[in-house]
Amino acid sequence: MRRFFTILCLSIPCLAQPLTIGVKGAARVTSDIGGTGASESKPYLVGPMAEVRLPWHFAFEADALYSRFGFSSTTSDFLSEIATQRGRANSWQFPLLAKYRLRIFRVRPYALLGYVPRHGSGKIDYAGRSSTTLSSSGPFVPYAFSDALEISDHAWVAGGGVQLRAGPFRITPEVRYLRWNDSPYSFNSHGYYLVVPQNEMQVLLGIGWGGK
Numbered sequence: 001m002r003r004f005f006t007i008l009c010l011s012i013p014c015l016a017q018p019l020t021i022g023v024k025g026a027a028r029v030t031s032d033i034g035g036t037g038a039s040e041s042k043p044y045l046v047g048p049m050a051e052v053r054l055p056w057h058f059a060f061e062a063d064a065l066y067s068r069f070g071f072s073s074t075t076s077d078f079l080s081e082i083a084t085q086r087g088r089a090n091s092w093q094f095p096l097l098a099k100y101r102l103r104i105f106r107v108r109p110y111a112l113l114g115y116v117p118r119h120g121s122g123k124i125d126y127a128g129r130s131s132t133t134l135s136s137s138g139p140f141v142p143y144a145f146s147d148a149l150e151i152s153d154h155a156w157v158a159g160g161g162v163q164l165r166a167g168p169f170r171i172t173p174e175v176r177y178l179r180w181n182d183s184p185y186s187f188n189s190h191g192y193y194l195v196v197p198q199n200e201m202q203v204l205l206g207i208g209w210g211g212k
Contacts, residue, residue, distance in 0.1 A: 022206055023047070023207055026204040030200050031197065032196060040071055045067040057101050059099040069120060070088045088123065088124075091120035094116065109162045125144070125146050153180055170209070177201055178199070
């Protein structure tokens with residue numbers, strides 16, 4: 001969140017240009033978990049946005065989008081050992097976008113390119129039982145512990161949308177494709193694997209006030 005407000009402060013010299021502020025909501029239309037695990041993430045992102053209009057049909061937009069990341073996975077092996085893991089984290093994406101807009105009557109289609117840092121933190125809870133022998137009949141020792149889950153990554157984003165006017169408001173339906181540099185979490189053991197995909201598609205709707 002601090003990164004978003006830092007961007008706004010650095011944009012102060014541009015405020016002589018039309019400024020639009022508002023909120024943006026997004027729905028993730030691609031899965032955020034692959035493999036043998038199950039996603040328990042919230043399917044939406046939401047947060048504030050600000051756009052500064054620039055000359056020659058260009059604009060700069062900065063967002064701060066919050067989402068709740070989560071997954072669960074259960075594995076077992078031929079010794080009847082069982083292991084479960086369940087992760088939870090608060091995740092923030094900070095899109096920094098360059099936009100090029102055309103004006104066609106009252107509809108303004110635009111294309112965008114940008115860079116998206118992602119940061120988050122949470123924890124993973126582990127539980128299960130392990131055998132103290134090489135026999136599937138046991139005896140078994142239960143265990144449970146937690147570990148930190150840290151998310152730090154970035155993506156390149158491309159997309160487009162249209163700006164519609166409704167009185168003083170600017171409504172912007174939009175589509176974005178993101179390619180993350182790396183998976184923030186992956187697991188592979190005994191033929192079971194879990195990974196966060198690098199490709200992500202979002203459908204967004206922004207509602208802003210101001211600008212021209």
